[in-house]
Amino acid sequence: MQEARKQIRSEGFSILRLCRDLRNFVELGRRQRTYLRETGEFLDYILESIHAVDSSVQGDIEAEIPDELLEAKRRDLGEIKRALVWVYTFAKQAIEADSLSIPFSLATYINHIAQEIQRPSTAKIVVVGSPNLMYYKWNLADLRDLSKRLQSKVNGYPPLPKEIGLLMFPYCGAKEVLVNCDLFHEMGHYIYETTDLESKIRSDIGTHLAAFIEQEQLLNEIQSGLFVANRLYNYVGRLLLTWADEIFADILAIKVLGPAFHFAYLELQQVLPVAIVSDTDLGAENAFSETHPADNFRFKLHAKWLRKCGWREELEKHASGVQAYLEKCEKLEINAFKIDCPLRIPELSDQEDLIEKWMLNQIEGLVETVETCVSKKLENVPNPCDDYNRSAAAVMTCLEHGVVPSTARSPEGVKIYPSPTTLLNAGFIFFLDGMEALIKRVKSKENRIEQRLQYEKRLNEWLAKAIDDWQILSMENKL
Amino acid sequence: MSVLSRDEITRRLAMSVDQPESIVITPLLDDHFDRDAVDLRLGCYFRLPAMSSVACIRPYREAIDHYPELIHKPYPRGHGKSTEDNTKGTARSELILQPQHAVLASTLEYIKMPGDVSAEILTKSSWARVFINIASAPWIHPFYRGCLTLEITNLGSIPVALPVGEPIAQLVFMTVEPHEEIGEDVIEGTYAGAIMPEAPRFRRS
Numbered sequence: 031m032q033e034a035r036k037q038i039r040s041e042g043f044s045i046l047r048l049c050r051d052l053r054n055f056v057e058l059g060r061r062q063r064t065y066l067r068e069t070g071e072f073l074d075y076i077l078e079s080i081h082a083v084d085s086s087v088q089g090d091i092e093a094e095i096p097d098e099l100l101e102a103k104r105r106d107l108g109e110i111k112r113a114l115v116w117v118y119t120f121a122k123q124a125i126e127a128d129s130l131s132i133p134f135s136l137a138t139y140i141n142h143i144a145q146e147i148q149r150p151s152t153a154k155i156v157v158v159g160s161p162n163l164m165y166y167k168w169n170l171a172d173l174r175d176l177s178k179r180l181q182s183k184v185n186g187y188p189p190l191p192k193e194i195g196l197l198m199f200p201y202c203g204a205k206e207v208l209v210n211c212d213l214f215h216e217m218g219h220y221i222y223e224t225t226d227l228e229s230k231i232r233s234d235i236g237t238h239l240a241a242f243i244e245q246e247q248l249l250n251e252i253q254s255g256l257f258v259a260n261r262l263y264n265y266v267g268r269l270l271l272t273w274a275d276e277i278f279a280d281i282l283a284i285k286v287l288g289p290a291f292h293f294a295y296l297e298l299q300q301v302l303p304v305a306i307v308s309d310t311d312l313g314a315e316n317a318f319s320e321t322h323p324a325d326n327f328r329f330k331l332h333a334k335w336l337r338k339c340g341w342r343e344e345l346e347k348h349a350s351g352v353q354a355y356l357e358k359c360e361k362l363e364i365n366a367f368k369i370d371c372p373l374r375i376p377e378l379s380d381q382e383d384l385i386e387k388w389m390l391n392q393i394e395g396l397v398e399t400v401e402t403c404v405s406k407k408l409e410n411v412p413n414p415c416d417d418y419n420r421s422a423a424a425v426m427t428c429l430e431h432g433v434v435p436s437t438a439r440s441p442e443g444v445k446i447y448p449s450p451t452t453l454l455n456a457g458f459i460f461f462l463d464g465m466e467a468l469i470k471r472v473k474s475k476e477n478r479i480e481q482r483l484q485y486e487k488r489l490n491e492w493l494a495k496a497i498d499d500w501q502i503l504s505m506e507n508k509l
Numbered sequence: 510m511s512v513l514s515r516d517e518i519t520r521r522l523a524m525s526v527d528q529p530e531s532i533v534i535t536p537l538l539d540d541h542f543d544r545d546a547v548d549l550r551l552g553c554y555f556r557l558p559a560m561s562s563v564a565c566i567r568p569y570r571e572a573i574d575h576y577p578e579l580i581h582k583p584y585p586r587g588h589g590k591s592t593e594d595n596t597k598g599t600a601r602s603e604l605i606l607q608p609q610h611a612v613l614a615s616t617l618e619y620i621k622m623p624g625d626v627s628a629e630i631l632t633k634s635s636w637a638r639v640f641i642n643i644a645s646a647p648w649i650h651p652f653y654r655g656c657l658t659l660e661i662t663n664l665g666s667i668p669v670a671l672p673v674g675e676p677i678a679q680l681v682f683m684t685v686e687p688h689e690e691i692g693e694d695v696i697e698g699t700y701a702g703a704i705m706p707e708a709p710r711f712r713r714s
Contacts, residue, residue, distance in 0.1 A: 064581050128581075130581050134581070427525065427526055430527075431526045431694055432654050432696040433533050433621045434535055436536050437534075437536060437537060439524070443524070443525070472695075472701075473695050473697040474697065475712075488702040491702075491704045492704065494704075495656075498584070499535060499536040499619075501584075502617075502674075505586065508538060
């Protein structure tokens with residue numbers, strides 16, 4: 031018993047040291063840097079967690095723990111230590127995501143729009159850098175579970191606020207407003223989590239799969255029918271739910287933002303320069319993968335919703351190559367696609383083609399369910415195309431003259447305050463179709479390449495400033 | 510050279526940006542100007558020299574690697590509301606400037622100058638009375654555009670808080686005379702289009 035007590039004390043001191051280091055790290059960052067309000071709240075949560083652990087462990091070190099509870103206490107301390115390792119990871123990412131290291135104006139706007147969508151609930155989206163050249167939403171489920179478990183073991187351990195979401199962007203691109211439009215898709219994943227879509231889709235899959243098994247007499251010859259049916263349900267469910275999440279996020283990004291999301295996606299895939307020139311093959315996939323629907327299937331949906339929201343003419347005018355490719359994709363039938371995810375159920379290996387065909391047919395129904403849900407979620411959010419049609423020409427004139435387009439003028443001299451979505455769409459279209467007109471006005475000794483790079487950077491800065499200004503004007507009730 | 514009146518500034522502000530005589534000031538939070546000047550606010554970005562990180566600045570000789578680091582102080586939420594609202598959960602967004610220290614800042618407003626007008630940026634008189642001076646290169650040339658860079662120095666003997674979003678400078682516009690044909694709008698100047706204070710780029714002509 032003496033040994034066990036000694037070990038608890040030693041574990042306790044080790045945790046206190048870790049708490050001290052972690053607290054110093056977070057507090058130093060907070061003193062020296064400025065954060066998005068939502069990131070600040072997340073860091074507050076981390077500090078509260080550390081404080082609760084610190085107080086609780088100090089109590090444990092000093093307490094006379096009864097012999098019969100020693101083993102349980104040792105296990106608790108082990109779990110607390112593992113929790114701190116988790117917190118350590120998140121603390122580093124959040125502390126490095128100060129307002130100069132993230133696309134600040136876009137992150138504040140994304141929080142604004144997420145709050146509009148989630149009203150009357152709230153939304154708190156923390157944006158942090160990722161070492162990967164990709165965007166994703168971090169799954170906080172593990173951290174939430176951990177918080178719950180620790181609440182019963184550590185007095186005063188705070189719950190992770192349920193409205194917090196963590197979006198990741200490639201850390202080098204903090205100043206690039208345009209390519210960071212991919213964050214709208216990640217915001218879509220955050221919103222998806224707050225819907226009841228997952229349970230509805232699960233239930234639909236159960237019903238439809240049972241009917242399919244019955245109709246095709248899929249398991250009649252198999253002795254372990256129930257076991258195989260469960261595996262098939264897990265396979266189908268995992269894939270369809272993953273794709274539903276992606277489809278939801280895509281449609282939401284197109285409806286909330288517009289073509290700027292599609293352009294940003296092409297830019298991330300490094301095919302935008304090709305796409306803009308012609309409708310040639312982009313090397314996009316027709317196969318659904320474990321993590322995403324096929325690119326061309328996603329483009330089919332982008333095309334449909336861009337058309338429905340009224341963007342088609344504008345794309346034809348300024349990005350005819352992109353529009354032509356989208357039209358091609360929109361015409362693709364579901365049987366043009368395939369599923370590139372091995373079934374790995376030996377008992378059904380002969381029926382793999384049949385199952386794939388059935389799943390592809392299910393996707394059409396899945397899309398319909400997702401579309402209905404997105405439309406319902408966004409019923410109070412205006413179509414960004416309406417403001418675009420009013421203000422985009424004035425925005426592009428400002429950009430051509432090297433002016434931040436936060437207060438533009440109509441030809442009649444009336445003030446226009448373009449919305450951030452208009453700024454992003456017009457900005458992207460200007461990037462694709464207007465840079466030459468801007469550079470023609472520049473008188474400088476730099477060569478053409480330096481000028482182009484300099485003014486691409488400027489374009490992103492002007493758009494970021496205009497989004498900031500819109501938010502300031504909104505706060506000051508001047509819009 | 511004559512100073513542009515409030516009416517003339519307003520007239521030029523209403524012009525479309527593609528007209529070379531047009532003025533742009535954005536975001537314009539207050540449309541009520543003085544008779545001969547426009548108030549400008551303190552922006553969100555600063556460059557504050559950290560003594561330990563700059564060995565020596567040698568203009569023309571080498572790139573300035575350790576130029577004062579950029580600092581961001583976001584526009585305060587709740588700015589413009591009553592004092593009570595303003596203090597509820599809102600961190601103050603300000604930069605403390607120590608006596609005899611200097612900081613590069615910029616105006617919140619982005620300005621586009623017409624082709625026939627120059628301007629001078631001046632310290633607002635209340636700030637001058639707490640020994641804050643905001644510009645040592647106060648002249649703005651025709652056709653310049655960008656957030657104006659302020660070289661703010663605290664000439665007094667006590668620290669002063671510089672609040673983001675508050676009026677700190679005044680801009681006086683003056684026509685360039687005799688009047689010449691302006692020609693097409695052009696973008697020129699080393700720091701044209703800047704939205705925050707930038708590190709200097711020394712170039713021999």
